[in-house]
Structure formats: C-alpha cells, structure tokens
Amino acid sequence: MEILKPAMAGTLESSDAQVMVEPGEDGIELSLESSVMNQYGRQIKATVLETLERLGVENARVAVVDKGALDCTIKARVECAVFRSCGQSAENIPWGGAVK
Amino acid sequence: MKNAVGRDIPDFLLVDGKEVYQGKNYMDGKYLQKAAPKTRRYEKPQESKIVSSLVDALKQCGAKSGMTFSFHHHLRDGDFVVNMVMKAAIEELGLEDLTIAASSLGSAHDPIADYIEQGKVVGIQTSGIRGRMGEVVSKGKLKTRAIIRSHGGRPRAIEAGEVHIDIAFIAAPTSDCVGNCRGIGGKSNCGSMGYAMTDAKYADHVVVVTDCLVDFPNMPASVEAIDVDAVVVVDSIGNPKKIASAAARISQNPRDLMMAEDVARVIASTPYFKDGFSFQTGVGGPSLAANLFLEKYMDERNIKMGWAIGGICGPMVEMLKKGKVGKVIDVQDFDLDAVNSINQTPNHFEMSASQYANPANKGAFVNKLDFVVLAALEIDTGFNVNVLTGSDGILRGAPGGHPDTAAGSKCCIIVTPLIRGRMATVCEHVVTVTTPGDCVDVLVTDYGIAVNPLRPDLIECLDNAGIKHVPIEELKEKAYSMVGRPDDLQWEDEVVAVLEARDGTILDVIRKIKPYTLED
Amino acid sequence: MIPRPRPERFRLRRTMMFMNAQKPGLIKDAYIYGCDSIMLDLEDAVAENQKDAARFSLYHALKTIDYGDTEVIVRINGLDTPHWQEDIRVCVAGGADGIRIAKCESAQDVLTVEKAVEKAEEEFGVEKGRTLLMAALESPKGILNAYEICSASERMLGVAISGGDFRKCMQTKPTPDGIDMVTARGMMLIAARAAGVQCFDTVFTNLDDQEGFEAEVLQNKAMGFDGKSLINPKQIRFVHQVFAPTEKEIIQAEKIVRAYREQSAAGVGVFTVDGKMIDIAFIPGAERTLKLARACGLWEGDLV
Numbered sequence A: 001m002e003i004l005k006p007a008m009a010g011t012l013e014s015s016d017a018q019v020m021v022e023p024g025e026d027g028i029e030l031s032l033e034s035s036v037m038n039q040y041g042r043q044i045k046a047t048v049l050e051t052l053e054r055l056g057v058e059n060a061r062v063a064v065v066d067k068g069a070l071d072c073t074i075k076a077r078v079e080c081a082v083f084r085s086c087g088q089s090a091e092n093i094p095w096g097g098a099v100k
Numbered sequence B: 001m002k003n004a005v006g007r008d009i010p011d012f013l014l015v016d017g018k019e020v021y022q023g024k025n026y027m028d029g030k031y032l033q034k035a036a037p038k039t040r041r042y043e044k045p046q047e048s049k050i051v052s053s054l055v056d057a058l059k060q061c062g063a064k065s066g067m068t069f070s071f072h073h074h075l076r077d078g079d080f081v082v083n084m085v086m087k088a089a090i091e092e093l094g095l096e097d098l099t100i101a102a103s104s105l106g107s108a109h110d111p112i113a114d115y116i117e118q119g120k121v122v123g124i125q126t127s128g129i130r131g132r133m134g135e136v137v138s139k140g141k142l143k144t145r146a147i148i149r150s151h152g153g154r155p156r157a158i159e160a161g162e163v164h165i166d167i168a169f170i171a172a173p174t175s176d177c178v179g180n181c182r183g184i185g186g187k188s189n190c191g192s193m194g195y196a197m198t199d200a201k202y203a204d205h206v207v208v209v210t211d212c213l214v215d216f217p218n219m220p221a222s223v224e225a226i227d228v229d230a231v232v233v234v235d236s237i238g239n240p241k242k243i244a245s246a247a248a249r250i251s252q253n254p255r256d257l258m259m260a261e262d263v264a265r266v267i268a269s270t271p272y273f274k275d276g277f278s279f280q281t282g283v284g285g286p287s288l289a290a291n292l293f294l295e296k297y298m299d300e301r302n303i304k305m306g307w308a309i310g311g312i313c314g315p316m317v318e319m320l321k322k323g324k325v326g327k328v329i330d331v332q333d334f335d336l337d338a339v340n341s342i343n344q345t346p347n348h349f350e351m352s353a354s355q356y357a358n359p360a361n362k363g364a365f366v367n368k369l370d371f372v373v374l375a376a377l378e379i380d381t382g383f384n385v386n387v388l389t390g391s392d393g394i395l396r397g398a399p400g401g402h403p404d405t406a407a408g409s410k411c412c413i414i415v416t417p418l419i420r421g422r423m424a425t426v427c428e429h430v431v432t433v434t435t436p437g438d439c440v441d442v443l444v445t446d447y448g449i450a451v452n453p454l455r456p457d458l459i460e461c462l463d464n465a466g467i468k469h470v471p472i473e474e475l476k477e478k479a480y481s482m483v484g485r486p487d488d489l490q491w492e493d494e495v496v497a498v499l500e501a502r503d504g505t506i507l508d509v510i511r512k513i514k515p516y517t518l519e520d
Numbered sequence C: 001m002i003p004r005p006r007p008e009r010f011r012l013r014r015t016m017m018f019m020n021a022q023k024p025g026l027i028k029d030a031y032i033y034g035c036d037s038i039m040l041d042l043e044d045a046v047a048e049n050q051k052d053a054a055r056f057s058l059y060h061a062l063k064t065i066d067y068g069d070t071e072v073i074v075r076i077n078g079l080d081t082p083h084w085q086e087d088i089r090v091c092v093a094g095g096a097d098g099i100r101i102a103k104c105e106s107a108q109d110v111l112t113v114e115k116a117v118e119k120a121e122e123e124f125g126v127e128k129g130r131t132l133l134m135a136a137l138e139s140p141k142g143i144l145n146a147y148e149i150c151s152a153s154e155r156m157l158g159v160a161i162s163g164g165d166f167r168k169c170m171q172t173k174p175t176p177d178g179i180d181m182v183t184a185r186g187m188m189l190i191a192a193r194a195a196g197v198q199c200f201d202t203v204f205t206n207l208d209d210q211e212g213f214e215a216e217v218l219q220n221k222a223m224g225f226d227g228k229s230l231i232n233p234k235q236i237r238f239v240h241q242v243f244a245p246t247e248k249e250i251i252q253a254e255k256i257v258r259a260y261r262e263q264s265a266a267g268v269g270v271f272t273v274d275g276k277m278i279d280i281a282f283i284p285g286a287e288r289t290l291k292l293a294r295a296c297g298l299w300e301g302d303l304v
Helices: A038-052 A070-083 B054-060 B081-092 B112-117 B131-140 B153-159 B194-202 B255-269 B285-301 B314-321 B354-356 B402-408 B455-465 B472-483 C048-064 C084-094 C107-123 C140-144 C144-152 C163-170 C184-194 C210-223 C233-243 C248-266 C280-294
Strands: A005-010 A017-024 A028-034 A061-068 B069-073 B098-102 B122-126 B147-148 B168-170 B205-210 B230-233 B278-281 B305-312 B325-333 B347-348 B371-374 B378-380 B412-413 B442-445 B448-453 B489-498 B505-513 C017-020 C036-043 C071-075 C098-101 C132-137 C156-161 C198-201 C227-230 C270-272 C276-278
Touching: A005 A038, A005 A070, A028 A038, A061 A070, A070 C048, B054 B081, B054 B205, B054 B230, B069 B081, B081 B098, B081 B112, B081 B168, B081 B205, B098 B285, B098 C071, B112 B122, B112 B131, B122 B255, B131 B505, B153 B194, B153 B354, B168 B194, B194 B325, B194 B354, B194 B378, B255 B285, B255 B371, B255 B412, B255 B442, B255 C233, B278 B285, B285 B314, B285 B371, B285 B412, B285 B505, B305 B314, B314 B325, B325 B354, B354 B402, B371 B402, B442 B472, B448 B455, B448 B472, C017 C233, C036 C276, C048 C084, C071 C132, C084 C107, C098 C107, C107 C144, C132 C140, C132 C144, C140 C144, C140 C163, C140 C184, C144 C156, C144 C184, C156 C184, C184 C198, C210 C233, C227 C233, C248 C270, C248 C276, C248 C280
Parallel strands: A028 A061, B069 B098, B069 B168, B098 B122, B122 B147, B147 B489, B168 B205, B205 B230, B278 B305, B278 B371, B305 B325, B325 B347, B371 B412, B412 B442, C017 C036, C017 C227, C036 C071, C071 C098, C098 C132, C132 C156, C156 C198, C198 C227
Antiparallel strands: A005 A017, A017 A061, B442 B448, B489 B505, C270 C276
C-alpha cells in the first residue's frame, strides 16, 4: 500500500499506542517512544516493521508513541493508520489476509 | 560474592565488616554497640530557643562542609523543609560535600537533583527515592553510592552509628519555643512523627522547623525539647494538600476489589485469623480494599482485630471507632481522618520507626504481626519482591516498611495485578530484590493465587478452605504469554546505589543503566 | 492465534458483560471476572469516527486473546448505519461466537444479518452456521414482533431487551418496581420461550444503587429470564448468586436424573421420586439445574 496522506490511529491512554504515518520517500523511517522501551523496544520495532511489510508499505515516515500496548494492539493501530492514510479503513478490509 | 537471594555483590563493598545477605534472622542474638551523639549542654535556663533563620540555626549548630543532615518524610510530597534547609546551607552558607540522610525522599525534592549534579550534595541515604533525584542517582551523578534502607533498617543504622547525623532537621506542624513538637494542631498537620524520633535522639544537633508556634508546653510531644538545640519559625513547612489527602477512599476498581476479596479469603483460611489477631495493610488499591472484605469475615465469625499498625488511613480509624479493632499504633498517617485521630481517638497511639520495625532492638511491633498485606512492582518466581526500581532500572520507589513487615509477620501477602500495561509483575527475576523471598508467603493476583513452597502449612490451609492456587511459575508464564518475554536490562559495572537488608547486610546493588538502542 | 471451540447455541448465559471493543486495557482480559459471556461493543461505546479503529482492535483481540470458556459476542452497529456490514465481516473473520443485532425490529432484520453472516463465512472459510445470532429489542415494534424475531433463524440463541431506547420510545423512566417495562419483559419472555430460545434482561446502569440492582435481578429471576446484561464486573457476583439453584433443587434434580437413567434402562417410562410422578418431560429441566449447579460451583457430579 502507498501512504497517501498523514493519518493517525490510537490514543495515549495506558495500554494503548498512538501511531502516525506520513508519506515518505526513502524506505521506512521509524521513530519510537515507549514506556517499556528497555524491555520491549526491539520487539515493538519488529512488530511495527512486520505489520508494514505485510501491508506492502515500502515508503513511509512512521511515529509510534507506545504506552505499554500489547502486540495485538500495536498491530491494530499500525494497520488502522495505514488504511486511513489510503482512505480505505471503512470497508472491505482484508481480514486474515494482509491484516492478520 | 553471591548472597542468599542470588545477587552478585561486588567484593569492594564488603569492607569494614559489611556482609552479604545471608537469610532472615541471620543477626539474631548478636550484640550491637550503640553509637552515642555528642551533644551540647544547655545548663543555663533559656527562655526560648527560637533563632531568626535557618542560616542562624545552621551556624549555631556548627554546620560545615562534609556534614550529614537528616530529615523525616511525614510531610510526604508536600514537604518544603528539605529544599529550604539545603538551599540555606548551600546557597547562603556556601557549604559543599553534604549528605542527606532522610527517612524518605519524593518528587517534592526534585530541586535537590540540581545540587547533586553540581556536586554540592554528595551522599544520599534514604528509604525512598523518586522523581528527578532518582534519575540523576541512577545516571551516576551522585559522587558516592546512595544507600537505601528500609524503615526498620534506618533506625538500626543510626543506632549502630553507621549513619552519623550531624544535624537533624525536624519539620514540625507545631512546636513551642523550646522545641517540643507535635504533628497536629497547626496548619500543616501530619499526625504521627514516628520517623523523626530516632533522629532526634541520635543527632549531635537538632533543629526544629515549624510554621506554627504554640504555647509552652506542647504536650504530649513527639519530639522533646530535651533533644532540641534551636527552633526556626518559617512561613510554611509544606503544602497541606499534598501532606495528607482528604480521605483515602477504598478503591472501586473491580480488579482491585476482586483481588482484595481473595486476600481476605486467604487470611480467613489461616489459623492466625482468630479473635485478637493483628494486621497491617498498605494503602494501595487492593491492599486497602482488603479491609472491607476482612470486616465481613470478622463479623461472620464474630471476632475482632486486636491491633493494627502501619501507615494508617481513614478506613482503619473507622474500624477503631466502630470497636472492630482494639488498638491502632501508627508511625505515619496518610489522610486527614488518621491525622485527626491519632492521640485523640482512644486507643490510637503513635510509635517511633524503631518501635515499628527495627530488627536490632529487643522486639519491634512488626515481630508480633499476624498478617501484612503489601503491594509490589515486581515479584519473581523465588517470591523476591521489588518495590524500588522501575522496569527501566531507574530508582523510583521505596522499600519503606515492606521488608520489615514481611520478615516480622506470620503471614505476608503480596497483592498485585499480574501485568501492568505491558509489564509482567510476576517475572523471572526482579530488577532489584528489596524484600527477600524467604519473607513472602502468599501472592494474590487477578489471575490466581500462589503460595510460597516454604509454607506447606499455608498451602494446607488454602486447600482445606477450597481456595485454588497454582505454582508461581504458572502465573509468570501466563504473564509472559500475554506481554511477551522482556529483554534483559543492560547495566554498566558502576554501582550507583547499595540496597541494605534490614539487618544491615547487603541485599542488592543498583547499577548504572546502559543506554538502550533499538539495534540488535 | 487462539482457536475457539464451536459456539453452543444453548449454554449457560447468566451474565453478559459489555466492554468497549476500542479499549485495549479492558478487552485484554475481561474474562477474569467470571462472567458467562463478554459483549464486545462496536456500537454505542465507540465514537462514530473510531468505528474503523475499533474493528482492527477487535480483530486482533479475537485472534490473540485466550478467552477460555467465556463466550465472546460482538454487538454490531444498527442496520440503519453504514457500519454493520463491515462489522459482520470482522466478527466472522475473527471467529466471534455470536453477533448481537442492535435495534432489531423484525424477522427480516435477522434474515438480513444472517445473509451477510453466511456470505462472510464463505469469504473467510468459516464453517457455515458457526456464528450465532441474538437480537436486541429496543422498540415497541421489536417487542411486538418478538416471536417472529426469535424464530427467524436456526442461529438465534436468544433475545435481549434494551431498556434505554425502549423506555425512550415508551416515554417512561426506570421505576423501582420495574412496572415501566414489566409488560415488555413479559411479552419478550413468552415469545422467547415459545420459540425455544433464551431471554436476557437489560443493563442496570446506576452503579451506586446496589439495592435497586438486586431488586431488579430478583425480579428477573422470578420472571424467568436466563440472564442479564451487565456494565460492570462488580455486578456479576450477585446475578450468579441469584441464578444459582438451591440445595434442595439440586438434590431433587440429581434424584430425578438418576432415577430416570435407571428406570429407562429397565424400560419404565413413568415413575415416582419422593412421591411425585416423574416422566421424560422433567428430564431437560433437571439436567439444566445440574449444569447450572456445576457452573455455580455447587455440584461436582458427572450425571450431565
């Protein structure tokens, strides 16, 4: 998928994560803040990158502010932000396909 | 050298008779030579000890660089006195190389972090350390290693002369002109002044700082004039709103209530739950809520609590007034209900930190405790508890009375949710061992209960009562299955703080944390 | 990924607890409180501009969280909104046990949803007929059509009344004795029993009024409801207490089932237990009592 416009998903509440995506040119540029950085920073990074790869996002600026979200929440927020940026978040989501 | 909880204590710390932690009651029966202070004689009758400023008080007490100043933490996050005194000493008198020996420090003391970074404050000895001060100490900015002690370990160390207090500063809600102090009757009331009592007896000099001068004699005094050199009257010693909350409310959080109910069930299943039993609870959500459910079991079996100790707040005072508990003896008050009750409600008494929890005296209250209910930041599969360092390895907590009550009580119950956000509370290894596992008996979480295998008697009690429990490893695995296995924290070699067990041996050390990188 | 067992159309549903599907901190482990069913809400709890985000959350929650024996039902948005079709797709793809149809007014509403569910089951390779349905009756028309709604589909597990909207339609407010809804509750119950599906009462929203809550639960039990929708875990305990069978009922049920097994093995159809005539018609009720007793932790036998 191609990131068309800036989009955001998630909140800054405890156990949630806020994900912001913007169009980018040179691969994935990830910035990550996390309340559990020292223990889970690398795992969160890996989850974000895997999710983007599954969605076929190759170029994007991605900013994640994590407040101790579980992996399933991080995935959900990244996916929602990406689909929103393409204006495709409301229907015909490929559940179990690119979203899994 | 590895200690009894498996922590590697560097040899360079094991000097001057310092030993590693060897298990609970290791020091039992040994003798202690108490250290006496060198105090000034005031033989000539004095009309008043009031001096005009902190600077004058410091001068009168011979303050100089390199000294150790002590403070109590009854004003909690509302305290102005630590900052006020350090500012006078450093900025007005130009003193350096000072050590702060406080019963606890909190985010109210953020400005002290600057003095640490400037090298003016070079030593910290405390039970609690939080906020910016915790961060700068964790970063290795303090010139000497900080020393962390429990509430019982502190009076032990003072009495043993391991901490020599040059000047004790006693923040006093009320004082008379010669230094009889009380925690009530003023505008910044804190109730009990238990943590200040040993300081007053063992410091070379004692300065009372008050914002409410009352007629002589201010009785019954928590700190007595016979130990006081000078009295300084200031505009305000603290922010009352942050000293004591209006009233500690029992949590309505369903998770807290569910755990609290299990805590009460566990208590009621043991043989110690009989008429006259003794009890202490923390003021965290589920710990405090346990009061509520315990009362139901007490009514059901028609028994009363003999006595309760601790940091005290409203719900316990309420039980005292209803006649459900015989006596309440407290070292600290957490809300206005407790502040207004101490020494006023019949059978509500004050005690010193030593009387409360000191393992080296001849019998502290904690030694007679049947139950204590406590919280934890982390607990590992050896039942070791951490209440000091955050999951990022930064100092942001306090052992407080946790290790003391756990060691003294017959049944120590830890109550905590299995995970907080993404952090597994039940884990493989806690970041720092603040309470050794051999002192902890039962763990109650929102996902189940575990009993320390060292307590087969309690396992039998739970089984007989039909209370389900699982091995603690199962709870840990459940936690990791939800949050994922955390990366190990990466440390530098440098030790920034030493954590003493209550008996003075070394329980753990806190090292400088390595900066984290996202690259593998 | 957590494989969930095939949903059971008839099972114990004393308590159904609502949870906002958009709140990660809530849905991660709502089952620990011991309710029989969790109701993950895509409708009223989720703001209009977060419907999409809630579906992503819901999908991954369904796929990764082990809800154990707790039934997972999803409340979807009404058929008059642009959201319900995608709601159904995500429920089926994620493997929810059931779907609660909001504002259901006719058998046709049930059929409309059923058709979309079937299509989704086909799209996502889910066993046909796996996804159960239940209907929320929120209007006078829904109540009047209760029987046709209850019997509209083999997937229907039950109906629930939704007090907030219903009272608005009727221009009434909650009363302590429940007189405001007694007729609607009664009509719905009769329809559900006639159609052979379960029937659930609405939520009690004033958390500070424990007395009022308890009175309503007792009335629910007396009227014959199977269970109640809840908004807070602290309400679970009392409902389970009230809906638990008494010791006498359990002993009686055990005797009936045991006697029936023995007598029917010997070819006897009608017999007496404690002087009372018993035949096959008593068996389902007695078995239900024993299952309920076991779920309530009051009985440990293996007869059922």
